[in-house]
Amino acid sequence: xxxxxxxxxxxxxxxxxxxxxxxxxxxxxxxxxxxxxxxxxxxxxxxxxxxxxxxxxxxxxxxxxxxxxxxxxxxxxxxxxxxxxxxxxxxxxxxxxxx
Numbered sequence: 001x002x003x004x005x006x007x008x009x010x011x012x013x014x015x016x017x018x019x020x021x022x023x024x025x026x027x028x029x030x031x032x033x034x035x036x037x038x039x040x041x042x043x044x045x046x047x048x049x050x051x052x053x054x055x056x057x058x059x060x061x062x063x064x065x066x067x068x069x070x071x072x073x074x075x076x077x078x079x080x081x082x083x084x085x086x087x088x089x090x091x092x093x094x095x096x097x098x099x
């Protein structure tokens with residue numbers, strides 16, 4: 001989630017991979033760092049669920065279609081709804097808004 005997008009969720013403690021200093025980590029390493037430390041992981045990596053064994057994870061994962069800040073802002077209501085409903089270990093894919 002881009003840094004400037006964090007402002008869309010003032011009721012949540014939002015950090016980015018870049019903010020954490022984890023930019024160079026591969027998906028498996030990144031998932032190990034995130035799991036158990038965060039409640040929800042938001043990613044635009046549409047292959048994550050196919051490349052990683054996500055069974056038994058404590059972190060919930062939300063897949064978004066892009067890192068484009070303007071499109072993500074349009075999706076903020078859907079993301080907030082997902083934040084309320086998602087449970088540890090869930091994987092939810094959020095579709096982009098219709099044009």
